[in-house]
Amino acid sequence: xxxxxxxxxxxxxxxxxxxxxxxxxxxxxxxxxxxxxxxxxxxxxxxxxxxxxxxxxxxxxxxxxxxxxxxxxxxxxxxxxxxxxxxxxxxxxxxxxxxxxxxxxxxxxxxxxxxxxxxxxxxxxxxxxxxxxxxxxxxxxxxxxxxxxxxxxxxxxxxxx
Amino acid sequence: xxxxxxxxxxxxxxxxxxxxxxxxxxxxxxxxxxxxxxxxxxxxxxxxxxxxxxxxxxxxxxxxxxxxxxxxxxxxxxxxxxxxxxxxxxxxxxxxxxxxxxxxxxxxxxxxxxxxxxxxxxxxxxxxxxxxxxxxxxxxxxxxxxxxxxxxxxxxxxxxxxxxxxxxxxxxxxxxxxxxxxxxxxxxxxxxxxxxxxxxxxxxxxxxxxxxxxxxxxxxxxxxxxxxxxxxxxxxxxxxxxxxxxxxxxxxxxxxxxxxxxxxxxxxxxxxxxxxxxxxxxxxxxxxxxxxxxxxxxxxxxxxxxxxxxxxxxxxxxxxxxxxxxxxxxxxxxxxxxxxxxxxxxxxxxxxxxxxxxxxxxxxxxxxxxxxxxxxxxxxxxxxxxxxxxxxxxxxxxxxxxxxxxxxxxxxxxxxxxxxxxxxxxxxxxxxxxxxxxxxxxxxxxxxxxxxxxxxxxxxxxxxxxxxxxxxxxxxxxxxxxxxxxxxxxxxxxxxxxxxxxxxxxxxxxxxxxxxxxxxxxxxxxxxxxxxxxxxxxxxxxxxxxxxxxxxxxxxxxxxxxxxxxxxxxxxxxxxxxxxxxxxxxxxxxxxxxxxxxxxxxxxxxxxxxxxxxxxxxxxxxxxxxxxxxxxxxxxxxxxxxxxxxxxxxxxxxxxxxxxxxxxxxxxxxxxxxxxxxxxxxxxxxxxxxxxxxxxxxxxxxxxxxxxxxxxxxxxxxxxxxxxxxxxxxxxxxxxxxxxxxxxxxxxxxxxxxxxxxxxxxxxxxxxxxxxxxxxxxxxxxxxxxxxxxxxxxxxxxx
Ligand code: FES
Ligand code: FES
Numbered sequence: 009x010x011x012x013x014x015x016x017x018x019x020x021x022x023x024x025x026x027x028x029x030x031x032x033x034x035x036x037x038x039x040x041x042x043x044x045x046x047x048x049x050x051x052x053x054x055x056x057x058x059x060x061x062x063x064x065x066x067x068x069x070x071x072x073x074x075x076x077x078x079x080x081x082x083x084x085x086x087x088x089x090x091x092x093x094x095x096x097x098x099x100x101x102x103x104x105x106x107x108x109x110x111x112x113x114x115x116x117x118x119x120x121x122x123x124x125x126x127x128x129x130x131x132x133x134x135x136x137x138x139x140x141x142x143x144x145x146x147x148x149x150x151x152x153x154x155x156x157x158x159x160x161x162x163x164x165x166x167x168x169x
Numbered sequence: 170x171x172x173x174x175x176x177x178x179x180x181x182x183x184x185x186x187x188x189x190x191x192x193x194x195x196x197x198x199x200x201x202x203x204x205x206x207x208x209x210x211x212x213x214x215x216x217x218x219x220x221x222x223x224x225x226x227x228x229x230x231x232x233x234x235x236x237x238x239x240x241x242x243x244x245x246x247x248x249x250x251x252x253x254x255x256x257x258x259x260x261x262x263x264x265x266x267x268x269x270x271x272x273x274x275x276x277x278x279x280x281x282x283x284x285x286x287x288x289x290x291x292x293x294x295x296x297x298x299x300x301x302x303x304x305x306x307x308x309x310x311x312x313x314x315x316x317x318x319x320x321x322x323x324x325x326x327x328x329x330x331x332x333x334x335x336x337x338x339x340x341x342x343x344x345x346x347x348x349x350x351x352x353x354x355x356x357x358x359x360x361x362x363x364x365x366x367x368x369x370x371x372x373x374x375x376x377x378x379x380x381x382x383x384x385x386x387x388x389x390x391x392x393x394x395x396x397x398x399x400x401x402x403x404x405x406x407x408x409x410x411x412x413x414x415x416x417x418x419x420x421x422x423x424x425x426x427x428x429x430x431x432x433x434x435x436x437x438x439x440x441x442x443x444x445x446x447x448x449x450x451x452x453x454x455x456x457x458x459x460x461x462x463x464x465x466x467x468x469x470x471x472x473x474x475x476x477x478x479x480x481x482x483x484x485x486x487x488x489x490x491x492x493x494x495x496x497x498x499x500x501x502x503x504x505x506x507x508x509x510x511x512x513x514x515x516x517x518x519x520x521x522x523x524x525x526x527x528x529x530x531x532x533x534x535x536x537x538x539x540x541x542x543x544x545x546x547x548x549x550x551x552x553x554x555x556x557x558x559x560x561x562x563x564x565x566x567x568x569x570x571x572x573x574x575x576x577x578x579x580x581x582x583x584x585x586x587x588x589x590x591x592x593x594x595x596x597x598x599x600x601x602x603x604x605x606x607x608x609x610x611x612x613x614x615x616x617x618x619x620x621x622x623x624x625x626x627x628x629x630x631x632x633x634x635x636x637x638x639x640x641x642x643x644x645x646x647x648x649x650x651x652x653x654x655x656x657x658x659x660x661x662x663x664x665x666x667x668x669x670x671x672x673x674x675x676x677x678x679x680x681x682x683x684x685x686x687x688x689x690x691x692x693x694x695x696x697x698x699x700x701x702x703x704x705x706x707x708x709x710x711x712x713x714x715x716x717x718x719x720x721x722x723x724x725x726x727x728x729x730x731x732x733x734x735x736x737x738x739x740x741x742x743x744x745x746x747x748x749x750x751x752x753x754x755x756x757x758x759x760x761x762x763x764x765x766x767x768x769x770x771x772x773x774x775x776x777x778x779x780x781x782x783x784x785x786x787x788x789x790x791x792x793x794x795x796x797x798x799x800x801x802x803x804x805x806x807x808x809x810x811x812x813x814x815x816x817x818x819x820x821x822x823x824x825x826x827x828x829x830x831x832x833x834x835x836x837x838x839x840x841x842x843x844x845x846x847x848x849x850x851x852x853x854x855x856x857x858x859x860x861x862x863x864x865x866x867x868x869x870x871x872x873x874x875x876x877x878x879x880x881x882x883x884x885x886x887x888x889x890x891x892x893x894x895x896x897x898x899x900x901x902x903x904x905x906x907x908x909x910x911x912x913x914x915x916x917x918x919x920x921x922x923x924x925x926x927x928x929x930x931x932x933x934x935x936x937x938x939x940x941x942x943x944x945x946x947x948x949x950x951x952x953x954x955x956x957x958x959x960x961x962x963x964x965x966x967x968x
C-alpha cells in the first residue's frame with residue numbers, strides 16, 4: 009500500500025510526515041520524527057515500553073498504526089520535559105527516588121504515571137499499581153517506581169495539580 | 170586510602186542522585202536501537218520450524234530478486250568466511266555458528282539471513298525463501314539425552330554429554346558413615362532467564378577507509394571484541410566496540426556474539442552499516458539466551474542436632490544445542506558450594522547436556538541461583554525431618570562471625586560476614602512472631618498460607634578460575650578492571666571506564682569513589698565510557714564485580730593522581746611530601762596553612778609549566794590503575810581446591826504467601842530482606858539491585874518457563890506465554906541492612922547485583938512448601954506454576 013501523509017500534534021507541535029500504512033506509531037515516532045525516547049520491548053502489547061499519551065490516555069504505540077494517529081494528539085517522554093529541555097516534575101521525582109535502573113522501561117512508566125496523576129492527583133497505592141500494571145520493569149522490582157510516583161504526586165499537588 | 174568501614178565517609182554510603190538517571194528520565198539515553206547511521210541495512214532471520222532437521226536445499230532466488238533486498242546469506246556462505254563462534258569448553262565437534270549449516274538443531278535456529286533497505290522488506294523477503302528440510306526426531310529431555318540410544322544433537326561429538334566431572338572435597342564417605350541421619354531429594358530449576366525488556370541488538374559498520382569494524386551493541390560480555398575478531402578472522406585492533414551505548418537491562422544474558430558476527434560479516438560484504446535488532450519472538454526462541462535448566466539429586470548427611478556434615482550433589486544441566494559459556498554455570502557455584510554453612514565435606518558431580526533447544530547463556534548469579542535453591546531446600550528438609558525450627562537449623566550451621574576468613578572444603582576462603590546478626594535483623598524487620606501468627610490466622614480461615622525462609626551467599630568480584638576446573642586449557646588467572654582519571658587544565662576531573670552500563674550505575678560508582686578520595690563533589694566529576702580501541706584493560710560488568718573491581722580501580726587511580734599532585738606541590742613549595750597536607754584539592758604546608766598551592770594552580774603547572782614540574786614526572790595530570798581480583802590467582806591444587814571469588818555478601822529473605830486452595834494461585838502478601846554487602850556505595854542503587862533481583866527470582870519461582878513440547882516445538886514465544894511478573898505480582902519488598910566490611914576492597918564494599926535473584930527462588934519455594942506442609946504435600950520444581958499447584962492440591966489432597 010502507498011504511503012500516506014499524516015498530520016498530528018506531538019508534544020505540542022504539529023508534525024506532518026508520510027507513513028506506510030503498516031508502520032506502527034512506535035516506529036513512526038522513533039524513526040520518522042526521531043523521538044527515540046519511546047522504546048520497543050515486545051511489539052505485541054504486553055511490556056508497555058512503548059507507552060505514549062494519545063489524546064490524554066496512556067496507550068501502547070506498538071499496537072497503533074501511525075495512520076490511525078492522523079489528526080490526534082500524542083505526548084512522548086520528551087514532552088514531559090520543561091520547555092527548556094530540563095526534566096519536568098515527574099522526571100525529577102523518578103530521579104529523587106531512583107525509580108529506574110537501565111532506563112529502558114522508564115519512558116513508558118513516566119507516561120503511565122503522568123496519565124494517572126493528571127486524572128488522580130492523590131492516588132492510593134492500589135491506584136498506582138493499577139496505573140502501572142501494564143508496564144513491565146525488569147530491573148527495579150517496582151518498589152522505587154512506586155516511591156517515585158508517590159513523590160511525584162506530592163510535587164504535583166504542591167504545584168496545584 | 171580510606172579505611173574500610175570508616176564512619177567519616179562524606180560521599181560514599183550517602184543518598185545521592187544516580188548520575189545516569191537524568192538522561193534516562195528525559196528520554197535522551199542512547200540505546201543501540203537509537204544508532205541508525207545513514208544508509209543502514211536491516212537484517213531479518215529465517216528460523217527453522219523443526220527442532221531437528223537436515224537442511225536439504227535452500228532456494229533464495231525470489232528473495233534476492235525482491236526490490237530493496239541487499240543480501241541473502243545462508244549458513245554455508247557465512248561458514249566459508251568466518252570461524253565458528255568461541256565457546257567455553259573445549260568442544261571441537263560442537264560447532265556453533267550464527268546460521269545453521271546442513272542441520273538445524275532447534276526450532277527457532279537461524280537458517281537464512283536477509284539484509285534489506287528496511288526491516289519490513291527484509292521480513293517480506295523471508296516469506297520468499299524456500300527451504301527443504303528432512304525432519305528428524307528431536308531430543309528434548311536432558312536425562313533421556315544421556316541414554317545410549319538417544320538421537321545425537323551433534324553426532325560428530327559422539328554423545329549428548331558435553332561435560333561430566335566429579336569433585337570430592339573432604340572425607341565425604343566417612344562423614345556419611347558417621348552421620349545420625351541422611352536424606353535424599355530431587356529439586357528442579359526450570360528453564361528460564363532474566364529476559365531484559367530491551368532485546369539484543371547490534372549495529373555493525375565496516376569502515377573501509379580505516380579498516381575498522383565499528384560496533385554498537387547492547388552487550389554485556391567479557392572479551393566481546395576478541396570474540397568478534399576471532400570469528401571474523403580480523404585483527405583485534407580492527408574491532409572498535411563503542412561502550413557509550415546504554416544497555417536496556419542485561420543481567421548476564423546480553424551475549425549476542427552470533428548476532429554480531431552475522432551483522433559484521435554483512436556490513437563488510439555490503440560496505441554499509443548493518444543493523445540486527447531481535448524482535449521478541451527471535452529473542453525468546455532463537456537468541457541463544459536461555460538460562461540454566463537444572464536437575465539436582467542431593468543427599469544430605471546430618472546429626473540429630475541438625476548439623477549438616479556432608480553433601481552429595483549431582484547436577485544435570487541442559488545447555489541446549491549450543492552451550493557457549495553456559496556450562497561454566499555448573500562450576501562457578503563451587504565457590505560457595507556449602508553456602509553460608511559449616512559443612513565439612515562435599516561430593517559434587519556436574520553434568521552438562523546438549524538437547525534440541527536454543528543455547529544457554531550466563532544468567533545473573535552464573536549458576537549460583539539454582540544451586541542456592543537446592544541448598545536451602547536441603548536445609549528446610551533437615552529441619553522438617555528432625556522437627557527443629559528452620560531458623561534454628563540455620564543458626565546452628567552458620568559460619569560464626571569470629572571464624573573469618575573461613576575456608577570451605579572446595580578451597581575458597583570467605584572474606585567476612587556476620588550471618589547470625591543479619592538473620593536477627595531480618596526477624597526484627599519482619600516481626601517474625603507476628604508473621605507466623607498472621608500465617609496461622611489465615612490458615613484457620615481456610616487459606617493455605619506459608620512463611621518462607623532462605624539465605625544466600627553472593628560471591629562477588631569475579632575470578633575465572635572456575636573455568637580451569639572444567640577446562641584446564643583455560644589457564645586464565647586474571648580478571649582485571651581499570652579506570653583512568655584525567656584532570657584538565659581548568660581542574661575539571663574526567664574518569665574513563667572501559668565498559669558499557671546496563672543500569673548498574675557505574676558512572677555514579679566511579680564518581681562517588683573519586684569524590685571521596687579526591688575530596689570533590691561527585692556531581693562535578695564526569696565519567697565516560699571509552700571505545701574499546703581507545704580503552705583500558707577491562708572485562709565486563711559481570712559477576713557482581715564492578716563495585717569491587719571498578720571501585721578498586723578508581724580508588725587506585727585516585728591515589729596515583731593524588732601522589733602526582735603532592736609531588737608537584739612539594740616541588741613548588743619546597744617542602745617534603747611528609748610536611749604537606751591535602752584537603753579538597755588544595756595542598757597545604759602542615760606547619761603553616763598560609764603556605765599552599767590550590768588545585769587550579771597545580772593543574773595549571775601540570776599542563777603548562779614543565780619548569781615547575783619535578784624531574785621524573787611527566788607533564789599533564791592523569792593516572793591509570795588496573796585492579797586485579799584480590800586474593801586467588803593460583804591454579805587448583807591436586808584436590809581441585811582453589812580460591813575462586815574473593816568477596817561474599819550475604820542475604821536472608823522471608824516472604825509470607827497465600828495459596829488459593831481452589832485455584833492454586835500464589836499471592837505474595839509480604840516480603841522482607843536483610844542483607845550485608847559490606848560498605849554500601851550508593852544506598853538507592855543497592856536497594857534497587859536487591860529488590861530488582863527479588864522480582865526476577867519471584868518470576869523464576871512462580872511464572873517464568875521456556876517451555877517445549879515433548880517433540881521439540883517452542884511454545885513460549887511471546888510475553889503472553891513467557892510471563893514476566895508485573896507490579897501486581899511483586900509486593901513492596903522491605904529491606905534492612907547490615908555492614909560487615911570486606912577486608913579485601915578499597916572501602917569495604919562487596920558486590921550486590923545478584924543476591925536478590927539468588928535468594929528469592931529459594932525463599933518462595935520455602936514459603937510454598939510451608940503452605941503445603943499441613944496437607945502433607947511438597948513441591949521442589951520451579952516454576953511452581955498455578956496449574957501445577959492446583960493439580961498437586963487436587964491430586965494429593967489428604968483432607
Ligand atoms: S513494545 Fe508495545 S507493549 Fe511492548
Ligand atoms: S529500569 Fe530497566 S527495565 Fe525498568
